[in-house]
Amino acid sequence: MFKIEERSSAFEDNLKIQVELHKGVNYPHRLNFYDKPPLYDVSIEEFETSALNRLRILAEIESSAARNRSWEETKTVTSTQCEKYLPLKSSSATGTEKEAQRRTDHLGHFVLRLAFCRSADLRRRFVKAETTLFKVRYETDDSRERELFLGSRDFDWVAVDKVEKEKYRQELMSYGRADAFEAEKYYKVRWTRVPDLIDKRQVFLKGGWAYVPSKKQSSIVYQEFETHLERDLVATSRYMPRLDEDTRLGGILDNLSQGFLGGVSSEWSAGPADANGESIRAEMVDDLAAKHFPMCMRNSHQRLRADHRLNHFGRLQYGLFLKVLGLSVEEAIVFWRKSFDRINDDTFNKMYKYNIRHSFGLEGKRANYPAKNCQQILTSGGDPGCPYRHFSPENLQSALLSTYGPLGLTSSDVPEVMATVRNGHFHVACTRVFEMTHSSSGVKKGDGVGGGESVTHPNQYAAKSMELAKAQEEKASQMVVA
The missing domain is CATH 1.20.930.80 (Transcription Elongation Factor S-II; Chain A)
Incomplete structure (x- = not known):
């Protein structure tokens, strides 16, 4: 080549x-x-x-x-x-x-x-x-x-012989440790091949050639x-x-x-109900939303409570999230019936009950539909969508403080989150909010939702948050027993 x-x-x-x-x-x-x-x-x-x-x-x-x-x-x-x-x-x-x-x-x-x-x-x-x-x-x-x-491979570099090395001894020694000069090997390449080393003033330049020590050889390989x-x-x-x-x-x-937009996640099929042996009941959702939901699902929950309704896509997105979280079909019917409290039973059964059962694979083609991941939510039409992408900057800042202020997010944290949003890294902003609001559980900056991973799925966020809360409760109970 x-x-x-x-x-x-x-x-x-x-x-x-x-x-x-x-x-x-x-x-x-x-x-x-x-x-x-x-x-x-x-x-x-x-x-x-x-x-x-x-x-x-x-x-x-x-x-x-x-x-x-x-x-x-x-x-x-x-x-x-x-x-x-x-x-x-x-x-x-x-x-x-x-x-x-x-x-x-x-x-x-x-x-x-x-x-x-x-x-x-x-x-x-x-x-x-x-x-x-x-x-x-x-x-x-x-x-x-x-x-x-x-x-x-042929990287088109030329080994510097002893004569040439000795000729430029002083120059070469000025770009490295003098005591390592004798043992060091040098390679020369055209200076355009190592712009990063030139920018950092780490190589000697002469006649269009860059003299690269073997310890910096990797820069040639990376550039190539x-x-x-x-x-x-x-x-x-x-x-x-x-x-x-x-x-x-x-x-x-x-x-x-679209993979860089919201990260890439596996279909989230196992929620806390499977992991912890506990089921989610309809009356628990309000408390869970306040403590453990990511911004997108928290927004859907707040809209549902305020308006007593959600549009079709909002119901689909939020309903599948709750299903994977661990809400059974029976509890889902109870939850949605109480949420749509401005209509009678007959209207609810005709307009909504079939769709709820359908999302659980009990009607129609009986498919077990997965919850929407971050990439799907980010690329949706915007309603309900991802707040980090679809809210105006003013509304997002206000929503962050009102939603996560009680969980530890402060006004001094918001600029960092907003800077990430402006750069188009929406799931990274969500990850930082997770880290900030779970610092009391031992989560540090860079930890993400475990192993340094970023948030790529709403259920991933909620499941990890609930897991951390359960671990804290178990630790507190053990201390009381002791």
């Missing part, structure tokens, strides 16, 4: 070793520049699943940037997410399906290329997140395997990965019109391209 005038014999020898060592292996390295697309048949399910699992990680990476996490925090959260959704073991690991893991990684990357190549903004966000993922993997890779990967991906995304975008004829893929790709 890259042409250079001088190719070291060491590189050629290493490349020959790689060919012999990995002959017949599709993915010889954990690290990947994704030069070649997947040339094999896949099912629609595998096509979508591989992309969704990867997108969960990329969305959390973007969330980490929005939350101003340090690099170490970002690396920890990303590694945790990778282990959960996209494990990628080293070549030396035993007892793992390395080939299958690397195939999934490869396929998911190229599917997301199709989803995110269609606009400059989507390409920019995808490249930034993918480059961060590559950096995390590079830093956590086995040093021996990392060297083998570097040796398998980013440039490589940017170019390939533009090329992919030119072929996208050909996919318009395939109706199977259009909806999937559209859905994937």
